[in-house]
Amino acid sequence: MRAVDSSIIRTQKLWSASRRAENGGDLSGALEIHKQILIGDKASYASCLRAGWLYYKLGSYEESLRYYERASVLSGDAWPLYGIMNCLNALGEAEEAGRVAECILKTGGRAVPAL
Numbered sequence: 085m086r087a088v089d090s091s092i093i094r095t096q097k098l099w100s101a102s103r104r105a106e107n108g109g110d111l112s113g114a115l116e117i118h119k120q121i122l123i124g125d126k127a128s129y130a131s132c133l134r135a136g137w138l139y140y141k142l143g144s145y146e147e148s149l150r151y152y153e154r155a156s157v158l159s160g161d162a163w164p165l166y167g168i169m170n171c172l173n174a175l176g177e178a179e180e181a182g183r184v185a186e187c188i189l190k191t192g193g194r195a196v197p198a199l
Contacts (some may be wrong), residue, residue, distance in 0.1 A: 087185060091124065095125065096119050096123070098117055098118070098121050099118075099121060100147065102117040102134075106138070111138060111142050112142065113193065118131070118134060118135060119135075122135060126156065129155050129158040132151045132152075132155035132158060133151070133152070133155040133163060133167070135148075135151040136149075136151035136152035136155060136167045136171075137167065139151060140152075140167060140170065140171060140174075143174075145171045145175050146171075146175070148167065148171050149168060149172070149175075151153060152164040152165075152167035152168045153168060155167075156168065162188050163186055165187065168184050169181045169184040169188070
C-alpha cells in the first residue's frame with residue numbers, strides 16, 4: 085500500500101472514531117481524536133470546519149472562531165460564516181455578528197466575499 089493510501093485510510097478511521105465519540109456524547113473525546121487529523125491536515129476545509137464545530141459545542145468560542153475563519157478562507161462558501169456568526173454572538177459581539185449575517189443574506193448563503 086502506498087503512503088498516501090495509508091494516510092487517507094488513517095484519516096478516515098480517525099474521522100469515524102471522532103464522529104462515534106461525538107454521537108456518543110463525548111465531545112471532548114471527539115475533539116481529541118480530531119486533533120490527530122489536524123496535525124497532518126491543517127489546510128483542509130472539512131477538518132477546519134469540524135474543529136470549529138467541536139470547539140463551539142464545547143463552549144471554546146474563540147478557538148472555534150479561529151477554525152471557522154480558517155475554513156472560510158479555504159472555501160469561500162457560507163458554511164463557516166454561520167459558525168463565525170454564532171461564535172461572535174456567544175462572545176457578545178452582536179454588532180459584528182450582524183455584519184456577518186448581512187453578508188450571508190446578501191449572497192443567499194452561496195459563495196461569499198472575504199470578510
